Amino acid sequence: MAQVAPPNIKTLPVSEIIEGARKGKLPFLKRLCELAKENFSLDKLDVLIAHIATIDRTRVPVNLKQADSGWMSFLALADLRKWILLNPPLRDQTVKRIKSVLRSIEYWAHWSIRSYPESYVDGKFFPEMKADSQVTACLNTARVFYELMVVDDGLFEAMKNSRETLDLALIWWTATSNLEPPIIACQIASFDKDFSRGDLLTEAFFELAVQNPKGVAQALLSNRVCDLDLFTKRTIQRMRMALKIEYVNDPTYIKPGAKIENRFIQCVVDATNNVLSADPRISKSFINARAPGIFMEVLSTFSKRMVKEYERRARLVDKSALERMAKVVLRPTECVVTWATCTSSPLFPTILDVLDNGLVEMLGHCVSIKLNSVKLEHADSLPILLRTFNRVWSAYPKVLPTLFREYSVHLHTAALKHGYNADLTDAIMPVYLGMKNHSQYLKQKNRVDVCDNLNHYEVRDQTLKSCQEEDWINRHRQECEHMYAEYLEHNHSDSWYSSNMRSFQLSIILYKYEIRAPLQGLGAGVQGGGKQVAIMDMTSPLEMKFEMLDEFIKKSSSLIPKCKKKRYDDLITRFRNSRTTAEDDDGSPESRFSDSRLMDGIFRFGELNAHLLVLFRRSRERGLSGLNPHQKNELNQLLSDGFLNHDPKKTRSDFDVECSLVYFSPFIDTQPFKTWTRAKYPIG
Secondary structure (H helix, E strand, C coil): CCCCCCCCHHHCCHHHHHHHHHCCCHHHHHHHHHHHHHCCCHHHHHHHHHHHCCCCCCCCCCCHHHHHHHHHHHHHHHHHHHHHHHCHHHHHHHHHHHHHCHHHHHHHHHHHHHCCHHHEECCEECCEECCHHHHHHHHHHHHHHHHHHHHCHHHHHHHHCCHHHHHHHHHHHHCEECCCCECCHHHCCCCCCCCCCCCHHHHHHHHHHHHCHHHHHHHHHCCCCCCHHHHHHHHHHHHHHHHCHHHCCCCCCCCCCCHHHHHHHHHHHHHHHHHHHHCHHHHHHHHHCCHHHHHHHHHHHHHHHHHHHHHHCCCCCCHHHHHHHHHHHHHHHHHHHHHHHHCCCCHHHHHHHHHHCCHHHHHHHHHHHHCCCCCCCCCCHHHHHHHHHHHCHHHCCCCHHHHHHHHHHHHHHHHHHHCCCHHHHHHHHHHHHHHHHHHHHHCHHHCCCCCCCCCCCCCCCCCHHHHHHHHHHHHHHHHHHHHHHHHHHHHCCCCCCCHHHHHHHHHHHHHHHHHHHHHHHHHHEEECCEEEEEEEECCCCCCEEEEEHHHHHHHHHHHCCHHHHHHHHHHHHHHHCCCEECCCCCCCCCCEEECEEEEEEEEEECCEEEEEEEEEEECCCCCCCCCCHHHHHHHHHHHHHCCCCCCCCCCCCCEEEEEEEEEEEECCCCCCCCCCCCCCCCCC
């Protein structure tokens, strides 16, 4: 029988309302929730807590009365933050009581979703919701849990490690309505929207993914809620929804560059970034689904819309708004570029996909905005992206043609069109000239010949076939089977470290070495009774450093595969026994120098560092002795600026390559990728 509220319930004393609510009378319980908003007290909270605690692990209320009173009490917790803000002295006691029934709160959330037969098929969550009430239940649980997460750090710590909460987060993230894209709360007309934040389902998942990415990854891989492919699909769909948020019910409020769109993109990208970093299996699924390219497509489209909005409302948008608009795409772009750079396979198709979907064009849009702004808060993101182009991507012969074309058209030309300032000159020009120099080695005739035979220098007048036969007899037949197995493993993904890339990178490091080594003083010499090895890290701003040979052997010998050990030992022995001279490159007899030079060139190769251990032999005695002081100063200035125009057809090398050896080491980022945290985005 339906409960009828007495006509004068609003005039009843609070004590009678509390007593009626304690007995489970819904009109009294509803009135109690209204009173809690106006004048919160612990005795009102105790009534709600008592009803919430009635559910047990079975997640099934005993009767309809218990279900109604428990669910109403659960929904009342959506006002928890307002209660605490209005009554700060009651904060600790309120949080303590909530913690005592945290498991029951989780059970009510699961019950609300499980109460629909369509929600679970064969005991597994089915994310395609077909009823509006299902969608509302999902949104309501997310709203309550989001309030609990942000109200107290101790409460959040208890929630983020809970299996039940992590499962709910995946439900919120993957739930859809009638096979449409993922649910966005601010697009539901009947739902109470809060435009000061983004979509609350995205926000709730973001909080957990940032603070406990490994927990979210474990819940995902357990398949309790959904499989990995579905999660990947829903994440990509959610990112694409960023372009449709402007079509919400209040289109006059939501505009390109508005806070809700910015926040939505930031949350989706950073939540994804944290989950991907937690487990390589998730990262592999995203790469296989072309997620970096799709994310880049969304960011590029958003940047075009952003520029049009700026041009349309240039006089109405202040400088700080310009800075925020550019920042909202640059920071997520940094994430996407990191995914493409760190992937194990397929490395080159992933990078090309990101480029083809407008990466450099988007940077050109941000540069055009930067030229019109006074100060840009995102000053660190643009140089980081440009350094990735210059030190990592431009060393890949399969990537460089597309990268150089896009950079020339959209970034270099755009900056020239709008006029350079000092900051942009320092950031853009060295990258452009560096890629221009590298591009000259795309032609095979301009590259260094690659021959693994250690006696190649002595037998160079013989045919290449003779060199190969000699190397096969002495070394390569011991390596061949193992190297062929590696080739078969990687070739299908187009991520094999091929001979083409090896000769391309070898030409780059030879060119940079012969320019920098004479300026390094003792860098190529013999010091303290031992020879030195030049370490040229192409991913580092310093690029070149030096180590004593014995110290280098200690660090590198453990990284050499067993099949290449003999070649490595022969190469080191050849360098150790090479002849030395007592004259400096600059003509001063301050130190002794070896006719042979050993260098370890380091290039980024997905999750690894590719090492090119190269033995050079001096071919002619030029060094810097043929340069006058003015030429030396000019050369030093070009080096300090980070670029040199170099034509391999006109410049003869000072060194010949005797042999080289490729080995790999794990990539260790000395400047870990920074992620957003709850402290940076306080809510409430």
